[in-house]
Amino acid sequence: MFGWLTRAAALGLATLWVLTAQAADEPGSPLERAALLLNSEPIRPVPLRRDLDPELLELGRQLFFDARLSGDGETHCGSCHQLPPIGEDQRLTDVSAVMGKYQRSVPLLYNVSEYYWFNWDGRFSSLEQLLNAAITDPDKMNTEWSQALTRLAPDYDARFRQLNERPMAKTDVVQALVTFLHSLNAPNARFDRYLRGDQNALTERERRGYRLFKDVGCATCHNGRSVGANFFEQFYVYRHEGGQEGEPRLQDLGRYYVTGEGEDNNLFRVPSLRNVALTAPYFHDGSSDTLDHAIEEMAEHQLGVELDRNEIDLLVDFLATLTGTHPGVEP
Numbered sequence: 001m002f003g004w005l006t007r008a009a010a011l012g013l014a015t016l017w018v019l020t021a022q023a024a025d026e027p028g029s030p031l032e033r034a035a036l037l038l039n040s041e042p043i044r045p046v047p048l049r050r051d052l053d054p055e056l057l058e059l060g061r062q063l064f065f066d067a068r069l070s071g072d073g074e075t076h077c078g079s080c081h082q083l084p085p086i087g088e089d090q091r092l093t094d095v096s097a098v099m100g101k102y103q104r105s106v107p108l109l110y111n112v113s114e115y116y117w118f119n120w121d122g123r124f125s126s127l128e129q130l131l132n133a134a135i136t137d138p139d140k141m142n143t144e145w146s147q148a149l150t151r152l153a154p155d156y157d158a159r160f161r162q163l164n165e166r167p168m169a170k171t172d173v174v175q176a177l178v179t180f181l182h183s184l185n186a187p188n189a190r191f192d193r194y195l196r197g198d199q200n201a202l203t204e205r206e207r208r209g210y211r212l213f214k215d216v217g218c219a220t221c222h223n224g225r226s227v228g229a230n231f232f233e234q235f236y237v238y239r240h241e242g243g244q245e246g247e248p249r250l251q252d253l254g255r256y257y258v259t260g261e262g263e264d265n266n267l268f269r270v271p272s273l274r275n276v277a278l279t280a281p282y283f284h285d286g287s288s289d290t291l292d293h294a295i296e297e298m299a300e301h302q303l304g305v306e307l308d309r310n311e312i313d314l315l316v317d318f319l320a321t322l323t324g325t326h327p328g329v330e331p
């Protein structure tokens, strides 16, 4: 009982901290920020714009699609992370292939710079850390930094020198890529328009779906600007309370991989639900093919409730309103 209370209190505090920090961080007048803070919804809108250095952004865009960052000279970030146009009338296919040693589903990167933790197991707490590691990761770019910098120098050194007045270094490449990732902000989801005060942005069904999302408990884990990606939670909380269901697979150990602590077994980052209608298959290992099924699993195993067909449909309708807009980026 006390374990449950402590967990609920910790989740409550973490949520409050995230919401306050994100409201303070909103662009706009102090009055608009105060209005957002007072608005007690557990989800915050994605900022409408970001001010980014255009020079650095362009360097980052080119590096994202530059195969000289990889050991095989063929792989670039965009080989795995497609950046197609998104919006409510677009449907994506094959953006979330399951791959690599740990059999992880490839995340769609829109809004990624809003996250507090990165990768399914929350291995990294900053994009800088993640990128430093992605270059040498045998599953990703599989090269040495020194070699990548030598290959990139002929095209990039002079341009970075102009910006920083020193020879190009690893941190410059990382900074340019991070700037590019910041530009993948996908604002203006219908749900964000609703949060900003447009009552007509959602249909009656979608509003009911949102109420259910809060009432049934989804928002205790999926909240903030990213509707997730703020903290860790046991995946299949209820499955594991009464003991393991069969042998866990290596790829299901989650954060245990990062810390080696027994208590982190099966602990995963709560993922962002932004654009989730577009990113089947679901879960870290792509084990769920449809959104209906993923929601059913969540309700049953994370919350211990059984939803009927109508309730699942309402949640699907609400989640589809979290699809933002981005014109996409071509290689």
Ligand code: HEC
Pocket (backbone or CB within 6 Å): 064, 069, 075, 076, 077, 078, 079, 080, 081, 099, 100, 102, 104, 105, 106, 107, 109, 112, 115, 117, 118, 119, 120, 121, 127, 130, 131, 134, 135, 139, 140, 141, 177, 181
């Ligand atoms: C071979 C495919 C592959 C390549 C190449 C690759 N990635 Fe990834 N990326 C993945 C996968 C798979 C994950 C999820 C990994 C995990 O959770 O263990 C990921 C995770 C990420 C994340 C975190 C997303 C999240 O939801 O937390 C970012 C950001 C990212 N990659 C950016 C990049 C950038 C920038 C590059 C180029 C330097 C790159 N990736 C190269 C496959 C790839």
Ligand code: HEC
Pocket (backbone or CB within 6 Å): 120, 213, 216, 217, 218, 219, 220, 221, 222, 232, 233, 234, 235, 237, 268, 269, 270, 271, 272, 273, 276, 279, 281, 282, 283, 284, 285, 291, 294, 295, 298, 299, 302, 303, 315
């Ligand atoms: C106790 C915390 C918790 C609660 C409550 C919770 N979730 Fe989740 N959710 C998670 C975690 C952790 C994952 C990631 C599992 C994994 O890594 O495979 C996840 C994954 C998901 C996914 C898949 C996302 C993707 O990109 O693959 C969806 C959809 C989802 N949740 C919806 C919901 C809905 C709807 C509810 C309410 C019925 C809910 N969740 C309740 C923690 C939670």
